[in-house]
Amino acid sequence: MQKSLRKYFAVFVLPTLVAFVIAFLLPFLFGLYLSFTRFTTVTNTQWVGLENYIRAFTDNNDFLHALGITAAFTVVSACSVNLLAFGLALLLTRGLRGTNLFRTVFFMPNLIGGIVLGYIWQLIINGLLLRAGVDITYDPKYGFWGLVVLMNWQMIGYMMIIYIAGLQNLPGDVLEAAEIDGASPWQKLRRVTIPMVMPSITICTFLTLTNSFKLFDQNFALTAGAPMKKTAMLALDIYNTFYGRIGDEGVGQAKAVLFFLMVAVIAALQLRATRSREVEQ
């Protein structure tokens, strides 16, 4: 088997490799190249060196401001989504009545598209704010917290499923041993359950962090950055730069490259941090 695997290695890896090169590597390298050019269409480019990267920061403050908003949003939503999802998962693994129904219900919002969700929540939030005689564009705080609520509503169900899978795989003997040793429920959770579900925590924090950081549809549909771009996150800012003004396509592309680097660094740091806490079962 070992031998034939080696023999056919190239044949098996080729299709994936080709797909990866065509669908990811080439566009990525091309995008990298475009960030150093001024262009209207991707086939008509003109080399400008680092100018786009400089302009991304000097033309205006939008990029840095968007970075601030995105960072704040990512921290808040990654924490709240994971805490709530874990809490729900704990509740729904206790064999309560209607567990399956609740799991389905909580998972459902994840099946709705981001744009649709954005518009629905805009209606809901505007309906609430109408009592105060304003709407979601009145204060950036409304848009920010609206987005957090929306993100939680959408992501909790999905993360909950992952946590449930993790919790169901907990070996009963360890918990039993802890109980015999007289551990309190809190101690059991803190010292046994959480270390044991660390792989799930790794994957869930990874998903929530990167998804929050890259959020676009929901941001676009809920506020589109109103008021005055104060709720525009990075992805939306890149989109606005790219299509907003003649000659700025390259700047948008440069921002996109920086954005990629940030996502990659954050994801790598997070994976390393949580991986190191995983324990062998």
Added chain:
Amino acid sequence: MKKLAALTLAFCLVLALGGCRGNTGSSGSSTTAVQKNGAIYYLNFKPEVAEVYQKIAEAYQKETGVELRVVTAASGTYEQTLKSEMAKSDAPTLFQINGPLGYLNWKDYCADLSDTELYRHLKDKSLAVTSGGKVYGIPYVVEGYGIIYNNAILQKYFETEGAKAASAEQINSFSKLQEVVEDMTAKKEQLGIDGVFACTSLKPGEDWRWQTHLANIPISYEWMQGGVNLTGEETREIAFSYNENFKNIFDLYLKNSTVAPKLLGSKQVMDSMAEFALGKCAMVQNGNWAWNDIKGIEGNTVKEEDIHFLPIYTGMEAEETQGLCIGTENFFCINAKASEDDQKRAADFICWLFSSETGKKLVTEELGFIAPFDTFSADEHPNDPLAGEVAAWMNKEGVRNIGWNFTLFPGQTFKDHFGSALLQYAQGNMSWDEVVARTVDDWKVQSASR
């Protein structure tokens, strides 16, 4: 056995891959086949007439045998679509730009049109997009905007006690308009309306009626009075010297509207048009293209003969002679990078559309365009009430219509910034002085990269 299974699997994979390649190959060859027979690819800007272009394509193929393929970009995404379509090997041969600034972006792709027949038929040559004595964009539709009013409600008002005017013709200046509107607001219960003006839609992306159309008026006056050369460098900066006039009319819209100013950030143009169509308000600022919206709204109570235009008065001097804002932001361009045959085919098609009997009929009756070409006689204009009004205003004696100078505004980012500043002002979060200062500043900044 294992070896056999592995081989079969590998074989399947290779087959699948080969299958993919086969598919793309055949579709590629079919498009080239079409091009050999002669085809035109038009990237259409107006989603509201997307279906009409299918009819046009059929009619054109029937008469000339040339295939016309029309792709329509979704509302507000023309630039995006054009960018990606142009990068393809099978790029549009006919497309459109929105004026001098659009030309700057697409100049590598715009062919010289001065020798085309359609350009010879253009009535007012100054409307075309030109550069260095050559013609790169031919306007194909003239549109106009102003304040659309529902005469039925106005008549009801004129009959009330102490009405400030006796007919719509008497409203010929801002002060008169203000008087009438404020009195109407006071009597709104009596008139059965929620407000005089439809809501001032300020949702991002839905604010073009203010940051583009309304702003055109003070800026046009500024340039007109300053004798600014519109093709020169002077338009890179503005003083916004008539900002008070903008504020006049904008405040009037905000204060006499169906919706409170703080709630405008989520309102769309369609909301405004619906309010107007359902008779909840008497006036709305928009252009003749809005007729389809008004007509299409279910429960529409506005009668066709009751819809008219009023110029947008802002309190300028001698504005009794001011007319509507009439111009265009739709210019045909032919892809300079297409083969010569394809360029010729595209030129032949637009000429056919605006000069043959079949084409003209489709233009006036189906597309609803007021065409700026001498091939159309005076009575050949669309029969919808708003287009009729625009045509009438164009030919009115002693009236000065304002051109569409917003084609020189420094781009979408500027407009978006201005729109969001207007929203902040409407919500009471920004003073008017700051709006003006930001706008003047931003104009300069956004013009820098052009």
